[in-house]
Amino acid sequence: MVDFAGWDMPVQYHGVVEEHLAVRTHAGLFDVSHMGEIEIRGDGALAAVQRLTCNDAARLAPGLAQYSAFTTEQGTFVDDIIVYCLARDRYFICVNASNASKDFAWVASHVPKGVTALNRSDEFAQIAIQGPEAEAILRGLTETDIHALKAFTFAESRVAGVPALVARTGYTGEDGFELYCESGRAAELWDTLMGVGAPFGLTPCGLGARDTLRLEACLMLYGNDIDDTTTVVEAGLNFILKLDKGEFIGRDALARQKAAGAPRRLVAFEMVDRGVARHGYPAQIDGAAAGHVTSGTFTPFLKKNLGMAYLPAPAAREGHEFDVVIRGKPTRARVVKTPHYKRPARSAGGSA
Amino acid sequence: MYPDNLRYTKDHEWVSVKDATGTVGVTHFAQKELGDVVFVELPEVGKKLKAGDEFGTIESVKAVSEVYAPVAGEVVEVNGALVDHPEIVNEDPYGRGWILKVRLDSPAEAASLMDAAAYQAFLAGQKH
Numbered sequence: 346m347v348d349f350a351g352w353d354m355p356v357q358y359h360g361v362v363e364e365h366l367a368v369r370t371h372a373g374l375f376d377v378s379h380m381g382e383i384e385i386r387g388d389g390a391l392a393a394v395q396r397l398t399c400n401d402a403a404r405l406a407p408g409l410a411q412y413s414a415f416t417t418e419q420g421t422f423v424d425d426i427i428v429y430c431l432a433r434d435r436y437f438i439c440v441n442a443s444n445a446s447k448d449f450a451w452v453a454s455h456v457p458k459g460v461t462a463l464n465r466s467d468e469f470a471q472i473a474i475q476g477p478e479a480e481a482i483l484r485g486l487t488e489t490d491i492h493a494l495k496a497f498t499f500a501e502s503r504v505a506g507v508p509a510l511v512a513r514t515g516y517t518g519e520d521g522f523e524l525y526c527e528s529g530r531a532a533e534l535w536d537t538l539m540g541v542g543a544p545f546g547l548t549p550c551g552l553g554a555r556d557t558l559r560l561e562a563c564l565m566l567y568g569n570d571i572d573d574t575t576t577v578v579e580a581g582l583n584f585i586l587k588l589d590k591g592e593f594i595g596r597d598a599l600a601r602q603k604a605a606g607a608p609r610r611l612v613a614f615e616m617v618d619r620g621v622a623r624h625g626y627p628a629q630i631d632g633a634a635a636g637h638v639t640s641g642t643f644t645p646f647l648k649k650n651l652g653m654a655y656l657p658a659p660a661a662r663e664g665h666e667f668d669v670v671i672r673g674k675p676t677r678a679r680v681v682k683t684p685h686y687k688r689p690a691r692s693a694g695g696s697a
Numbered sequence: 698m699y700p701d702n703l704r705y706t707k708d709h710e711w712v713s714v715k716d717a718t719g720t721v722g723v724t725h726f727a728q729k730e731l732g733d734v735v736f737v738e739l740p741e742v743g744k745k746l747k748a749g750d751e752f753g754t755i756e757s758v759k760a761v762s763e764v765y766a767p768v769a770g771e772v773v774e775v776n777g778a779l780v781d782h783p784e785i786v787n788e789d790p791y792g793r794g795w796i797l798k799v800r801l802d803s804p805a806e807a808a809s810l811m812d813a814a815a816y817q818a819f820l821a822g823q824k825h
Contacts, residue, residue: 361758362733553732553759619780621736621756643735643758650736672754 347552350443352379355551364554365561365645368517371546372476374538375555377516377523378531381445382469383452386435387460394428394436396594397455399577401587405430410497410512413585415440415451416595420576420602424448425565427514429499437510439471439523441567455594470531474538475521475558478545483522486541487511491522505537516555518562518686561644563613563653563684569624570611570639570653579607579655581683609636610661613683616650617666620676627670628654628678635660638669644685651685652678698725700791704767704807705816711791712767714807719768722795723755723786726820731757734786737779739797744772746799748806753796755786768806770799 346353354376357364367373385393394402400413407430415423424444429437440448449464456462474482483491489502489511499512510525526534539547556566565571571580577599578586588600616622622641629635641652652669660667663682668675703711709727712719728734736756746752746766755762775797779785786794801807811819 356759357732360733365758557758619736621761623761643756645733645758 349552350379350441352442354379356553357551358549361551361553361557362645364548364550365557367546367548368476368519368521368550368554368558369646370477371548372474372478372482372521372542373517373548373550373554374535374542375473375475375550376470376531376535377473377555378470378528379442380471381440381442381448381464381466382471382525383438383440383445383449384431384435384463384465385438385452385456385460386463388434389457389460390434390436393456393460394438395591397452398426398428399587399593399595399599400428400585401590402428402430402436403590405436407432408498408500410499410514411585412497414577414582415448416577416593416599417573418595418598420578420595420598421573422567422571422575422577422580423451423573425567425571425582427512429510429512431501437525439525444567468528469525470528470534471523471525472531472535472538473515473517473521473523474542474547475515475517475519476547477520478542478547479519479521482538482542482545482547483511486537496520505534505541507534507537509534516564517558518564518684519558519688556640557642557644560640560642560651560653561646561684561686563686566640575611575655576602576607578602579609580611606658608658609655610658611639611653612656612661612680613653613685614651614667614669614678615681615685616652616669617677617679619650620669620671620674621650622652622654622669622671622676622678628656629668629670629675630657630660632675635667641669647686649685653683654678656680699813699817701813703791704810704812705819706765706767706810707819708765710764710767712807712810714801714804717801717804718773719770719799719801719804719807720795721767721797721799722790723764724816725790727755727762728787728790728794731755731760731762731787733758734783737783737786737796739775739777739779740772742772742775746770746772755783764796766799767810768799769802771802772797773800774798
């Protein structure tokens with residue numbers, strides 16, 4: 346067990362590699378109750394969410410979710426988030442554990458009168474069930490037609506009798522669901538899911554596999570790949586940057602940077618020489634400092650040493666080679682297409 | 698899990714001595730704590746090591762760990778199989794997972810290290 350943002354959490358149950366492969370081939374179960382939840386409600390809730398985030402929340406009808414970010418005036422990240430539209434005047438926002446208090450203070454200081462911000466982090470637990478068998482495992486446990494539930498949609502339902510928000514979202518690059526339920530009933534839900542899921546190969550997974558899975562899929566980790574010194578444009582998250590939606594915090598800075606081009610960009614890379622790149626290792630081009638590795642590891646499914654790094658814009662193109670300095674030794678790496686891993690298209694629903 | 702014919706260090710390496718050659722690896726405890734080993738950095742043959750010198754690195758998915766020479770000597774052979782199959786360290790830490798062989802400066806030196814019983818007592822005191 347390790348301390349993670351004040352939560353006592355398992356790095357692994359049986360082994361990171363075994364858990365990682367279980368998610369790619371069958372299914373994995375994650376207790377991610379550490380994640381924070383903030384609700385914004387009231388007549389002006391949509392306007393408040395629009396002002397606080399860079400994606401276009403007006404596109405969300407009830408039952409739809411989107412990946413987004415709380416941005417600063419400089420266009421950097423307060424946090425990256427998922428916004429769930431419960432109703433046009435109620436938005437449920439999943440935030441990072443380590444940022445939950447900071448985010449809530451930020452949100453509370455920016456919502457106008459008449460809009461209420463609630464930090465509901467202690468009320469909710471979150472259990473993620475991820476992998477190709479996730480739908481089959483959940484199917485018999487809920488009345489919601491989860492086969493029809495597309496990616497980034499959700500339903501307020503019950504799972505094994507436990508009231509839960511069932512969302513087809515995740516942080517693994519695999520199909521799957523995130524279940525938000527009352528904290529006091531999470532253990533019961535976990536046990537039921539493990540019991541029903543065991544014949545499908547459902548494996549409990551810790552923080553270690555969560556990190557290697559998200560890295561293989563090039564999903565951002567706040568504090569590593571993005572933070573309050575890196576902008577949405579630098580991180581390459583243009584798909585969540587909706588400059589034409591109207592005013593929001595950071596819009597001017599991001600519009601300027603998008604037009605001028607970011608001086609550095611987050612890239613995906615693979616090691617060419619032997620060696621495992623890790624968070625914080627320096628990057629060099631022709632022996633000169635050129636940024637740093639934000640995330641890196643040996644990825645168990647692709648069986649490669651992969652990572653992400655910020656590089657100067659001219660070097661941030663596919664095929665470009667640079668060096669990662671590993672224990673003082675420049676070690677060759679190559680910029681590759683992002684993401685490292687994209688799950689194969691399936692005939693089953695939910696892969697939109 | 699801790700063979701009687703080996704000697705052990707507090708950094709969780711083992712050494713076995715045959716004539717003037719010492720074979721070195723990491724213990725069952727070390728491989729278990731590290732988890733899935735994905736990379737082993739080996740020293741060059743010919744390198745001279747003093748007891749306690751760092752001679753390489755073992756990386757698991759989540760952790761980077763240095764390994765230290767239990768005894769003084771010159772590296773005469775390294776286990777090249779670990780380059781492509783680092784997981785052998787997990788599978789067989791005292792057998793196929795050996796890391797290097799040294800020509801011992803003093804074949805008697807290993808006797809000053811912990812024996813299996815002392816190492817297990819040491820582990821028990823580590824609160825793991």
